[in-house]
Amino acid sequence: MTHDIDPAAAQRADRAYDDLVALVQHGPRFHGTAGIAAAGDWLEQRLTAVGWPVARQPVTLPGWQPGSVHRVAVQQPIARELPAWPMLWSGSTGGPRRGTVEAVGPQGLWGDSMVWQKFVVRSDDGDVVAYLHARDDGPAAPQPLPSGSDHDVAHLAIGRVDGLQLTEWIADGKPVELEVEADGGPVDAATSDNLIVDVPGTGDGSVLLCAHYDTFFNTVGAYDNGSGTIALLQLAERWATAPPVASVRLVFFTAEEWHLGGSRHFVDSASPDELDALDYVLNVDGLGRGSFVEAFGAPEAFSTAFRGALLQHAAVTRPDLELVTRFPPTTGTDDASFYRAGVPSAFLTFNDLHRLHQPDDEPNRGIAANVAWTVPLVEHLVASLTRPTRAAPPGVL
Structure with missing residues (x-):
């Protein structure tokens, strides 16, 4: 089922499904394992095939096996x-x-x-x-x-x-x-790579768009987060021929499931000037089945603008959308690493609660349809959201 009568949306959904099937063939993508290494190579091959060089940032964490x-x-x-x-x-x-x-x-x-x-x-x-x-x-x-x-x-x-x-x-x-x-228990250090692609824009602005491509040990993770991974891959392919106005840094994070290890390492390795140059961060994490969307953002003014831009797009493309927002946002996704450093951040998911970290989180047409809908949504957000006023990094309260 797709949510858009546009034949292009149906085509995107078919491609998203095929891409999800190809991604999960590598098995669970648990940080530091052969599965995530193979998936990283596959993503790099797809990205370089459309002309995008891929930078790899190794992330090493204390190892563990289940x-x-x-x-x-x-x-x-x-x-x-x-x-x-x-x-x-x-x-x-x-x-x-x-x-x-x-x-x-x-x-x-x-x-x-x-x-x-x-x-x-x-x-x-x-x-x-x-x-x-x-x-x-x-x-x-x-x-x-x-x-x-x-x-x-x-x-x-x-x-x-x-x-x-x-x-x-x-x-x-x-x-x-x-x-x-x-x-289960500790093992030697575990290493996997963040994958980074820089997409030059035709005008002003700088956005970081991210999704984690790792999974837990017990799942191939089509929903969490193969779906966000494929959405970023499709955007990279589209922007290879029709670049966005704002420059976009695409980051496929490893170790999100390891207390945001990949994004925390990325932020810790960036200079204050590099972080300040970002207008905002948009994190796509889990495009499951159905019409229930959670969209969180911070600081508060940016959260309001993000919600408004999402609803504007949904009004003409997705009247069945059920939207829930929360402020302050949750801390369990990669955007939190940036918000802790004072970078305005937003998070988007079609929450699919009963597939979370489950062995049956496998590709299906419902996930693919939501990937297809999210791709033009992200294009709309990147084109319409402007640089918000910075707020101080959040404190304890």
Whole structure:
């Protein structure tokens, strides 16, 4: 299904689907693995084929591997297995371990962009066996652990419904006994590349347009974020023959799933003058199925302008659009690295909650249709949004 009767939109959707299929053939694109290296080579080949040189910026982070075992088995009050994934930077249990579950309370992830429920599993002698993190909505999905977590202990993500069941049993006074096993843990440093393409404009202005091309270890990530990756690729191909007015720096970031490691490295490596030269940053992260769009921006005046420009385009191309904005924006996407440095930033996603970090996040026509719609939207945003007034970098509050 496409959302535009324009034959060009249908053609873009077909090409987006074919490109997504080609991208995911490289497998999961977890930072530091062969899958993301192969995907980076494929992207470079596509970009150079239309005349864009690609600069590579290596990003090296402490390494971690998920292991092959991630098991949470309830023994009491009812025997059952809970689907679970190891959280990024989780430690190992060192084999099967048994313990009793205690409810801890809210667990903030990505700077409280998400609030999950946390449980601790203790052995009979009181030692911490593992932590469980119950998602706020949807099935079990891995996420990176927040700063300060105990990386020597296993941390496992479970789904919302299973978290509610644990909470109910505990509230009813029923001892909840589990067997937990996980064998992930640290490895040598992990390195992958940010891919950078500079598109000269025909007039004034300078925009950084980005999408992350890495995934979690358990998915080929068509939605998160193969879709944004393909949108940037299609824009690069279009701008090779019809350049934008503003100059655009396209950046395909690695390690977004590793606490924004690729974008943080990019910002840390840039000079104050280079950052100040940017009018704003636009981040395309996850163009899932459906019509539910989240569009966040900062500072506040830029957020208002961004929302207005998006609605202007949607009024004539997408009357079914459901738009949600939030201020201040969440901190779990690559635009946050720039906003922390004082660069006006915006974020766009067709939120596809139940495909997030899931093995079934594979190419489909709904994703492709939204990629096709987003490409001219981004062209409209780049053409219509002007340089906003800078605000001071955000503080603690």
